[in-house]
Amino acid sequence: MTSRRSRSRGEGGLEGRKILLAVTGGISAYKSAFLVRSLVRAGAVVRVLMTGAATRFVTPLTFEVLSGNPVPMDMFASRSDAPVEHVELAAWADAVVIAPATADFIGKVAGGLADDLPSAVVCAARCPVWLAPAMNDGMWDNPAVRRNIRILADDGRRIIDPGEGDLACGTRGAGRMAEPEHIISELALSFGPGPLEGVRMLITAGRTEEEIDPVRYISNRSSGKMGFALARHAAELGAEVTLIHGPVDVSPPAVSAVTRIGSSAEMKNAVSKAFPKCDVLIMAAAVADYTPASKARGKIRRGAGGMSLDLEPTADILAGLAGRKKDGQVVVGFALESEDGEASARRKGVAKGCNYIILNMIGDGTGFGTDTNRITVFRGKRKIAETGLVTKSEAASAILEILSKDRHVKKAAG
Numbered sequence: 001m002t003s004r005r006s007r008s009r010g011e012g013g014l015e016g017r018k019i020l021l022a023v024t025g026g027i028s029a030y031k032s033a034f035l036v037r038s039l040v041r042a043g044a045v046v047r048v049l050m051t052g053a054a055t056r057f058v059t060p061l062t063f064e065v066l067s068g069n070p071v072p073m074d075m076f077a078s079r080s081d082a083p084v085e086h087v088e089l090a091a092w093a094d095a096v097v098i099a100p101a102t103a104d105f106i107g108k109v110a111g112g113l114a115d116d117l118p119s120a121v122v123c124a125a126r127c128p129v130w131l132a133p134a135m136n137d138g139m140w141d142n143p144a145v146r147r148n149i150r151i152l153a154d155d156g157r158r159i160i161d162p163g164e165g166d167l168a169c170g171t172r173g174a175g176r177m178a179e180p181e182h183i184i185s186e187l188a189l190s191f192g193p194g195p196l197e198g199v200r201m202l203i204t205a206g207r208t209e210e211e212i213d214p215v216r217y218i219s220n221r222s223s224g225k226m227g228f229a230l231a232r233h234a235a236e237l238g239a240e241v242t243l244i245h246g247p248v249d250v251s252p253p254a255v256s257a258v259t260r261i262g263s264s265a266e267m268k269n270a271v272s273k274a275f276p277k278c279d280v281l282i283m284a285a286a287v288a289d290y291t292p293a294s295k296a297r298g299k300i301r302r303g304a305g306g307m308s309l310d311l312e313p314t315a316d317i318l319a320g321l322a323g324r325k326k327d328g329q330v331v332v333g334f335a336l337e338s339e340d341g342e343a344s345a346r347r348k349g350v351a352k353g354c355n356y357i358i359l360n361m362i363g364d365g366t367g368f369g370t371d372t373n374r375i376t377v378f379r380g381k382r383k384i385a386e387t388g389l390v391t392k393s394e395a396a397s398a399i400l401e402i403l404s405k406d407r408h409v410k411k412a413a414g
């Protein structure tokens with residue numbers, strides 16, 4: 001979790017912040033000049049680094065003038081005041097921002113490479129590292145680039161997703177660097193006391209595994225991505241996050257407390273224990289509805305005929321906890337539906353006593369295992385928001401923005 005400081009801050013939380021901007025070699029390098037100017041105007045102290053390719057697009061002089069600081073280029077230059085410059089720069093920064101982040105540089109950061117001054121500084125940095133990718137839509141869609149982005153997100157790097165629109169290469173699509181104002185507001189938010197500061201959030205993620213015998217189990221395709229995105233964003237917004245997750249396909253974010261469980265019974269125990277101490281419970285985990293009535297001690301052997309498995313329902317954790325929530329506690333459930341989504345979600349939310357229910361339909365690019373989702377949010381029976389097809393990170397932001405405005409959550413945030 002990002003460490004937060006309590007000193008008073010100026011407008012936007014950027015006053016006095018030390019921002020190290022790494023500019024890499026893409027057309028959008030020109031936008032970084034506006035970024036530097038706006039950061040300086042917001043009170044930040046800015047130092048700029050450039051890759052060799054970046055200097056082909058904008059000169060170091062532009063950034064030196066706008067930032068008021070020199071732009072060092074040579075990692076091996078001899079300097080008496082900072083003999084190991086990349087380490088000094090990395091330790092100096094409150095945040096490193098890579099904008100634009102080229103496909104090439106993204107690959108280097110994901111791989112932990114450090115063969116020039118900007119990549120060595122990023123490699124040595126212990127502060128939050130932000131990347132604003134910018135590239136042609138073909139590059140952005142490239143599976144290797146997507147994989148690198150996932151690695152970076154899993155490593156806790158903050159990705160400011162590119163927008164869609166006209167690209168410098170003449171095509172239209174995703175890959176435009178986020179606008180400087182957007183980058184600045186994300187950064188400022190990360191420094192300021194977030195809207196969820198002081199809120200204790202209990203978030204569940206991933207699937208459960210219900211054992212049939214010592215080698216087999218019943219499970220589902222939940223990857224944990226949605227719950228992890230919620231946990232990561234909630235922590236960024238200041239919440240104290242307890243994450244309880246089952247088996248997953250991605251690494252959990254660094255939040256206040258992380259517990260890994262296996263079965264639905266273990267999930268129930270862990271969540272029931274943590275629930276009384278939370279202000280908000282978000283049940284994003286896909287807990288099995290059924291479990292084998294008995295677990296075979298030894299491996300079940302293959303026989304000549306068919307076989308059937310006796311299943312019994314698992315405890316309904318969401319309904320159980322929502323039914324005994326204290327005044328002011330907020331419970332959020334998820335409904336994954338394949339048909340009749342809105343009606344089912346409304347029914348589920350009301351029947352289980354949730355304050356909010358988030359509907360996601362199984363479909364193209366949505367549901368389990370995907371990086372994207374399309375969500376509809378209900379408060380009680382009332383539909384209050386819906387998104388188009390967005391990344392799970394964006395869906396998480398949308399959900400948390402709604403929650404941060406909830407009167408109980410606001411009260412918990414003090």
Ligand SMILES: Cc1cc2nc3c(=O)[nH]c(=O)nc-3n(C[C@H](O)[C@H](O)[C@H](O)COP(=O)(O)O)c2cc1C
Nearest residue numbers: 024025026027051053054102103104105134135136
């Ligand atoms: C005109 C032009 C525009 C380019 N724009 C981009 C871009 O927007 N994004 C990108 O990832 N690469 C872009 N490239 C390719 C990079 O400049 C190239 O991969 C370079 O090696 C990146 O080096 P760096 O990551 O060290 O800055 C562009 C190349 C040229 C010639």
